Amino acid sequence: MPVESIAGVRLHVQALGQPRRGTVILVHGMTTSLASFYFTIAPTLATEYRVIMYDLRGHGRSEATPSGYGIRSMAGDLAAIADRHASTGPLAIVGHSFGAVVGLRFVLDHPQRVRKLVFAEGPLPVFIEDEDDPATRDGIDADEVAESILAVQAHAVAHLPAATQEVLRGTGRRTRRVRSRTSALMKDTTLLTDLAHDQDIADAEIARCACPVLLCYGTRTLPAMEATRQRLAGLLPEVTMRMFDCGHLMLNEVPLAFGAAVGDFLRDG
Amino acid sequence: MSILEENKAAILADIAAMIEEVIGEDWVQETPITMETSFVADLEVESIELVALSEKIQARYGEAVDFPSWLSGMELEEIIALTVGQLVDYIAACQSSR
Numbered sequence: 001m002p003v004e005s006i007a008g009v010r011l012h013v014q015a016l017g018q019p020r021r022g023t024v025i026l027v028h029g030m031t032t033s034l035a036s037f038y039f040t041i042a043p044t045l046a047t048e049y050r051v052i053m054y055d056l057r058g059h060g061r062s063e064a065t066p067s068g069y070g071i072r073s074m075a076g077d078l079a080a081i082a083d084r085h086a087s088t089g090p091l092a093i094v095g096h097s098f099g100a101v102v103g104l105r106f107v108l109d110h111p112q113r114v115r116k117l118v119f120a121e122g123p124l125p126v127f128i129e130d131e132d133d134p135a136t137r138d139g140i141d142a143d144e145v146a147e148s149i150l151a152v153q154a155h156a157v158a159h160l161p162a163a164t165q166e167v168l169r170g171t172g173r174r175t176r177r178v179r180s181r182t183s184a185l186m187k188d189t190t191l192l193t194d195l196a197h198d199q200d201i202a203d204a205e206i207a208r209c210a211c212p213v214l215l216c217y218g219t220r221t222l223p224a225m226e227a228t229r230q231r232l233a234g235l236l237p238e239v240t241m242r243m244f245d246c247g248h249l250m251l252n253e254v255p256l257a258f259g260a261a262v263g264d265f266l267r268d269g
Numbered sequence: 270m271s272i273l274e275e276n277k278a279a280i281l282a283d284i285a286a287m288i289e290e291v292i293g294e295d296w297v298q299e300t301p302i303t304m305e306t307s308f309v310a311d312l313e314v315e316s317i318e319l320v321a322l323s324e325k326i327q328a329r330y331g332e333a334v335d336f337p338s339w340l341s342g343m344e345l346e347e348i349i350a351l352t353v354g355q356l357v358d359y360i361a362a363c364q365s366s367r
Binding site: 002014016033034035036038039040041043044055060061160164167170172173174175177178252253255259 | 310
């Protein structure tokens with residue numbers, strides 16, 4: 001514990017709380033880790049639910065497999081986690097950023113399994129094609145995926161106080177390690193090409209989503225996230241929307257408000 | 270030293286040893302970990318390392334010390350400014366309120 005072999009991949013899993021009202025699985029975003037939940041919304045949720053968090057493959061303390069980083073593969077990992085840790089009782093999924101997209105794919109693939117989905121600050125498609133660039137007119141390429149990841153990271157901190165930005169950007173051990181891991185993920189795995197080929201979910205599928213969805217977005221988020229919010233709000237059959245005074249890093253900027261909204265949504269009905 | 274001070278010194282020694290295990294780099298051992306040491310500015314701790322530290326704290330002190338809940342009540346700026354001493358004081362307070 002807590003690194004487990006799940007469907008042939010070694011994944012870092014953490015659990016908090018007791019399953020009084022079922023299980024909630026939290027799915028983090030790209031280039032972060034389960035720590036983004038562990039010290040924010042997870043402890044409060046754990047007073048009512050069994051809370052399961054895991055590091056996506058290639059992230060945190062999970063194995064960096066050579067391949068398997070597209071939406072479908074990542075949702076397969078989530079399904080394996082659900083089989084192992086939430087095989088009985090009510091199950092809800094909370095995803096942030098890319099993790100929200102993985103959660104939605106899982107919900108669509110297993111409509112009977114999930115009673116509710118929280119989709120926070122998710123981008124769909126995960127990356128935006130540059131219409132002006134002839135090289136990518138027929139689809140996004142790996143370089144554009146890499147640029148998009150870095151652009152989201154930069155935008156996410158741009159409105160924070162200067163001192164906070166300075167610490168988050170940093171130049172020391174932590175920043176060097178985070179950068180070198182992100183760089184290894186992009187260079188040593190097929191993450192970029194996997195996502196270039198599997199980074200969207202068709203409108204018709206989204207429109208068939210069987211469970212209620214809470215859409216959560218920041219008022220200072222990126223245009224691509226705002227476009228996703230409007231797209232999903234128009235397609236999802238049963239949707240509730242909440243806006244928060246923050247950028248993309250909702251979990252770090254407004255953990256209490258976001259956690260309370262998640263708690264209310266999971267409790268209702 | 271009072272009993273409380275002795276207890277805090279013991280907790281600080283425990284926590285310092287846990288941090289060194291979690292971070293596992295030579296330079297930490299050359300930099301003494303004190304009550305004033307900052308997790309972010311001095312130790313450059315990654316959040317995923319704090320999860321590993323949390324596991325060790327729970328194994329050592331049990332359910333009485335709820336490190337994730339304690340951190341989850343803090344603003345981003347407070348977490349950035351967090352010192353080892355604040356954690357030691359929190360653990361000592363949990364123990365004395367039992």
